[in-house]
Amino acid sequence: MYLVVIAWLYVAVMMSAAEATADNGSLLGAIVTFFLYGLLPLSLVVYLMLGPRRRRAIREREAAEETQRQQETRGAGSDRPDAGGHAPGAAEPGGVAPVGKEP
Template sequence: MYLIVIGWMYVVLMMSVAEATNTTGTVLGGIVTFFLYGILPVGIVVYVMRAPQRRRAIKAREAAEDAARATATAPDARAASTQPDAGGEAPGAAEPGGVAPVRKEP
């Protein structure tokens, strides 16, 4: 992709030089040609073509943050699992059936 961009910028540079050195051309015309035919379209094309790469970088960064978050909370979870009542909560046990199941009358 960058080879095409470099080639196009070379062509645009030569167009700008030809515009600036022509007898009916101006330096301002060469500068405008360079920006409107070179910098602006190439910037847009490079931005669009790099979208998948940016998306992969964002996903990789989010995965690294998730992994760091998981390792940061993992020691607390292991310590709590070795001492089940250390959290100050009542131990989980089977509750008596407080609500009867709904069924039709006989």
């Protein structure tokens, strides 16, 4: 891809130089030639050619974020399954007794 970009810019610079040094050419014409035949189409081509790479990078970033989010939720729940501080199944004062036990 870089070879295409370099070659395209080389041709655009040569066209601009020919326009500037021609008998009936002008510097303004050379600048317009460089922008309209060189930079403008080249920027469009490069943008379109890099589209799949941008989409792949976005997908990879989202997958990495999802993996990290899953690891955080899995890691947070594995060390402390009950964040209440009471033994599992024990009734809290004024709370509901476990099933099958009377208060």
